[in-house]
Amino acid sequence: MSKSLSHHLKHAVSAVRYSGHGLLHTVRNETAFMQEALGLVVLPVLAWLLGVSVPHILLIVAGWLFVMVTELLNSALESLCDLVSPEYHILIKRAKDAGSAAVFLALLANLCFWLYLLW
Numbered sequence: 001m002s003k004s005l006s007h008h009l010k011h012a013v014s015a016v017r018y019s020g021h022g023l024l025h026t027v028r029n030e031t032a033f034m035q036e037a038l039g040l041v042v043l044p045v046l047a048w049l050l051g052v053s054v055p056h057i058l059l060i061v062a063g064w065l066f067v068m069v070t071e072l073l074n075s076a077l078e079s080l081c082d083l084v085s086p087e088y089h090i091l092i093k094r095a096k097d098a099g100s101a102a103v104f105l106a107l108l109a110n111l112c113f114w115l116y117l118l119w
Contacts, residue, residue: 063110070106074099
């Protein structure tokens, strides 16, 4: 039997609340994410001042949100690694390095897009 609309709405509200908690915690505690949040505000304004079209500005925002999503996943991975193994372990190092590399690649993709726009 299907669940009631009320149940689905409560679930959706809870999901939004949990997401808000995750964003707020990450903004307060992760310097890189704070810097990327600032980039989400500054970069579209910079693009607009450079005469970039609105559709391209929307792509810049989407690309930068991809960087932020990657950073959130990296932060989650690091927190989990720290819980599982607070002491040094080569596999934990590899996991953290891979998360960091994912953020780097997302930033590199954004750099390529900017170079394309400015060219």
